[in-house]
Amino acid sequence: MRVRDRPLPADGTMRGPRFGRSFRGGAAQASLGQLRRGDSIEVAWPPSWTCLAAVARSRGLPAKPSEPGLAAVTLLHSLGSIDEVGWLLHPPLIDLLYRLGERSGMSWWKKRWTHTHKQLRALGVDNVDNAVLEQAARDLGRDDPAIAPAGEGRDLAFAEFRTALGGDAEAASRWVQWAERRHLLVRGAPVECTAGGARSWLPMGALPPPVVCAGCGREIDQPFPPSGLSFTYRLGEPLRRVLETDSLGHLLAVRWFTELFGNRKLSARSSISMSRLRACWVVQAPSGLVVVPRM
Numbered sequence: 001m002r003v004r005d006r007p008l009p010a011d012g013t014m015r016g017p018r019f020g021r022s023f024r025g026g027a028a029q030a031s032l033g034q035l036r037r038g039d040s041i042e043v044a045w046p047p048s049w050t051c052l053a054a055v056a057r058s059r060g061l062p063a064k065p066s067e068p069g070l071a072a073v074t075l076l077h078s079l080g081s082i083d084e085v086g087w088l089l090h091p092p093l094i095d096l097l098y099r100l101g102e103r104s105g106m107s108w109w110k111k112r113w114t115h116t117h118k119q120l121r122a123l124g125v126d127n128v129d130n131a132v133l134e135q136a137a138r139d140l141g142r143d144d145p146a147i148a149p150a151g152e153g154r155d156l157a158f159a160e161f162r163t164a165l166g167g168d169a170e171a172a173s174r175w176v177q178w179a180e181r182r183h184l185l186v187r188g189a190p191v192e193c194t195a196g197g198a199r200s201w202l203p204m205g206a207l208p209p210p211v212v213c214a215g216c217g218r219e220i221d222q223p224f225p226p227s228g229l230s231f232t233y234r235l236g237e238p239l240r241r242v243l244e245t246d247s248l249g250h251l252l253a254v255r256w257f258t259e260l261f262g263n264r265k266l267s268a269r270s271s272i273s274m275s276r277l278r279a280c281w282v283v284q285a286p287s288g289l290v291v292v293p294r295m
């Protein structure tokens, strides 16, 4: 028995009695000897993760979910379907999202580091091995993730999205609404304390007065300007985690594989790559998709 769109790897570990039934050559096998007419038989189809773990185990390797993988799956849940990843396939938009997630002052920090490095050289640290300096840079956190922790990223106005989408206000409006609905973006507004001047950013849910200042803890009298409230956007947590773990590429690749192995007609360019990729299985499960090398 085979299930369309739910392929199984032809793998030794999958054949064992552990799953109650035998899975051989990508199909489930069940004995029908005891069955009478009209009886039904239940076969539990192994989830994609079980298949992946089985293939890895046959080769003496353990398979564990990675942090970037989990982040990508969480974002995929927010998106609802792998097809939705298509909304992110626009390089200027991806750049904008990274800018949105960047720890403010990160570029300042990198520039500062380069400057210090030059100064050390000028002071005669020439005889210090380059590898030693490089190690010191890493130990001091030069390469720490540039993505800010939750709640500390930048907030950007709608106009930035319009620019990223080539100045098309309607497209930007549709994109921002799509992203907000899927928790990729959070809408809010900057607030300034009338007493101490402390600035903070509040999500929509926290905007109705009374608004409390994050700096002094007192209630802000008239927190919003009389000219109107200008919304800005911050990264939603599922997308922030994907940028932090650098796993956006995973999702773009999975979407590409899905198109490649899906029912859609392949373009000439995809067909050329197909021969190179024949060594993979794409296993789909409620928890997402995995690409498994076919042995």
Ligand SMILES: [Zn+2]
Pocket (backbone or CB within 6 Å): 193, 194, 195, 196, 197, 198, 213, 214, 215, 216, 217, 218
């Ligand atoms: Zn204050």
